[in-house]
Amino acid sequence: MSITLTSPVMVILGGVWGLLALATLVVWWLAPAPDSELRQRIRSWWLIVALCSLALMFSRAAALVFFGLVSFLALKEYLTLIPTRQTDRRVLFWAYLSIPVQYFWIGIEWYGMFIIFIPVYLFLLLPVAMVLSGETQGHLRAAGTLHWGLMSMVFSLSHLAYLLVLPEGEYPHVSGPGLVLFLLLLTELNDVAQYCWGKLLGRHKISPTVSPSKTVEGFVGGVATTVPLAALLAPWLTPFSVFDALLTGALIAVAGFFGDLSLSALKRDLGIKDSGNLLPGHGGILDRVDSLTYTAPLFFHFTRYFYF
Amino acid sequence: MGYIVLRLAFFLLIVKPFLLLAVGINVRGRNRLPVAGPALIVANHNSHLDALVLMALLPLRLLPRARPAASAEYFLGNRWRAWFATRVIGIIPVAASGGRSRAEALGPVRDALTAGDIVIFFPEGTRGEPERLGQLKTGIVWLVQQAPNLPVCPIRLHGLGKVLPKGDWLPVPFFCDAWVGEPLRWEGDPSRFMAALATSLGG
Numbered sequence: 001m002s003i004t005l006t007s008p009v010m011v012i013l014g015g016v017w018g019l020l021a022l023a024t025l026v027v028w029w030l031a032p033a034p035d036s037e038l039r040q041r042i043r044s045w046w047l048i049v050a051l052c053s054l055a056l057m058f059s060r061a062a063a064l065v066f067f068g069l070v071s072f073l074a075l076k077e078y079l080t081l082i083p084t085r086q087t088d089r090r091v092l093f094w095a096y097l098s099i100p101v102q103y104f105w106i107g108i109e110w111y112g113m114f115i116i117f118i119p120v121y122l123f124l125l126l127p128v129a130m131v132l133s134g135e136t137q138g139h140l141r142a143a144g145t146l147h148w149g150l151m152s153m154v155f156s157l158s159h160l161a162y163l164l165v166l167p168e169g170e171y172p173h174v175s176g177p178g179l180v181l182f183l184l185l186l187t188e189l190n191d192v193a194q195y196c197w198g199k200l201l202g203r204h205k206i207s208p209t210v211s212p213s214k215t216v217e218g219f220v221g222g223v224a225t226t227v228p229l230a231a232l233l234a235p236w237l238t239p240f241s242v243f244d245a246l247l248t249g250a251l252i253a254v255a256g257f258f259g260d261l262s263l264s265a266l267k268r269d270l271g272i273k274d275s276g277n278l279l280p281g282h283g284g285i286l287d288r289v290d291s292l293t294y295t296a297p298l299f300f301h302f303t304r305y306f307y308f
Numbered sequence: 309m310g311y312i313v314l315r316l317a318f319f320l321l322i323v324k325p326f327l328l329l330a331v332g333i334n335v336r337g338r339n340r341l342p343v344a345g346p347a348l349i350v351a352n353h354n355s356h357l358d359a360l361v362l363m364a365l366l367p368l369r370l371l372p373r374a375r376p377a378a379s380a381e382y383f384l385g386n387r388w389r390a391w392f393a394t395r396v397i398g399i400i401p402v403a404a405s406g407g408r409s410r411a412e413a414l415g416p417v418r419d420a421l422t423a424g425d426i427v428i429f430f431p432e433g434t435r436g437e438p439e440r441l442g443q444l445k446t447g448i449v450w451l452v453q454q455a456p457n458l459p460v461c462p463i464r465l466h467g468l469g470k471v472l473p474k475g476d477w478l479p480v481p482f483f484c485d486a487w488v489g490e491p492l493r494w495e496g497d498p499s500r501f502m503a504a505l506a507t508s509l510g511g
Contacts, residue, residue: 072481073332076332076481076482076483077483079481079482080467080482080483084470086470086473089473089476089478089480090478092480093478093480096480096481276334276483277334278332
């Protein structure tokens with residue numbers, strides 16, 4: 001079951017590789033120390049871009065396995081960070097097992113089950129499994145934190161993968177991988193743009209108690225970069241009208257910002273700086289997918305409601 | 309020799325993929341790991357996975373030389389476990405001292421070091437509570453006195469007691485850490501050595 005890559009996807013992917021090569025040159029010039037954080041970050045970007053390109057180009061199954069793996073790593077990092085009870089070991093095991101099941105619903109294109117499996121069935125079942133262990137101390141916290149993790153790292157992120165199986169053929173030039181690429185590219189570039197504008201012009205802290213590095217200037221700069229970029233890319237990868245393209249650009253920029261902020265609040269609550277060290281220069285995988293946990297479901301439902 | 313092939317296959321096909329995917333070990337100070345035998349690796353102990361993780365940290369070429377010291381009572385307890393532990397993993401069975409002399413209890417460990425092996429040794433003697441360093445036994449002092457110039461490499465493990473704690477058989481994925489510390493040297497003072505050891509193992 002291979003997916004046909006329309007040539008626009010290849011062109012844009014080529015553009016991403018070119019952009020990254022350019023960014024690498026700039027960073028080499030800006031940060032001469034071989035192990036500076038900026039250089040590490042670029043090296044990790046190469047890995048991310050290479051893996052995403054492979055996953056999107058190979059086959060639908062490969063892409064589903066890849067995004068399932070991202071969910072697994074994100075959930076594992078989350079469960080490593082938060083306090084868990086030893087009595088819940090079996091329950092956490094079931095929570096991990098829900099990942100292949102959730103991506104299986106996507107593989108067989110069962111939308112109804114995909115959309116309720118975690119918010120309804122796991123929401124009801126996992127606390128039951130916790131209750132059966134007989135431990136009531138910390139029950140609400142354990143059930144609540146586990147469900148939050150599953151909703152963010154599995155349910156929300158899996159919306160990215162459901163874009164792959166939206167019905168094809170209605171719009172001749174639009175493919176699942178194209179929509180995924182559009183969402184991934186804008187979400188990540190928005191992160192980068194916010195960072196760069198914040199570094200260049202940042203004066204006014206937007207949320208000093210949650211994330212002191214976020215500024216009004218960075219946020220506005222991010223929106224002002226992502227919105228025109230969305231309009232530029234939309235005709236290649238999406239069925240959107242110009243107005244809708246601008247709207248999704250704004251949606252991604254704002255949602256991505258709050259996804260980022262939401263993870264910052266979590267890290268602050270736990271008293272840590274980075275969520276892990278899987279991606280040198282970025283921190284952990286949560287530091288990279290935080291914006292996506294907000295942009296993926298919102299973009300998906302916008303697209304599905306208005307176009308599919 | 310045949311068992312070495314089995315051990316390599318076990319680590320390459322089962323242990324390493326499992327540690328990479330289900331666990332994910334973040335190693336710091338990898339350059340301080342021993343590069344040849346004989347050497348003594350000491351670590352805190354919370355899980356059956358500890359010895360496998362420490363062996364997997366070593367380059368493959370050293371795997372035939374790596375030997376965890378482990379409880380004879382438990383690992384030689386039944387025939388299959390004994391076969392797997394002594395042949396595939398290559399443990400050095402250590403009997404509880406129970407009133408016998410140090411030389412009798414830890415003699416096989418000293419012999420392995422003399423033969424040039426990389427011995428993995430858990431000074432707590434048994435698996436304790438996750439992330440709480442138990443009382444260190446002083447057998448380690450006797451051991452380093454037998455070979456005072458031997459490099460002792462302390463490795464502090466974190467998280468494996470959550471992945472597979474004592475008394476459970478089902479591993480649950482969590483990220484784990486391994487900090488390889490500065491090598492410890494025997495300078496003739498047992499209490500200072502034990503204090504340095506406890507510090508480097510997170511006590």
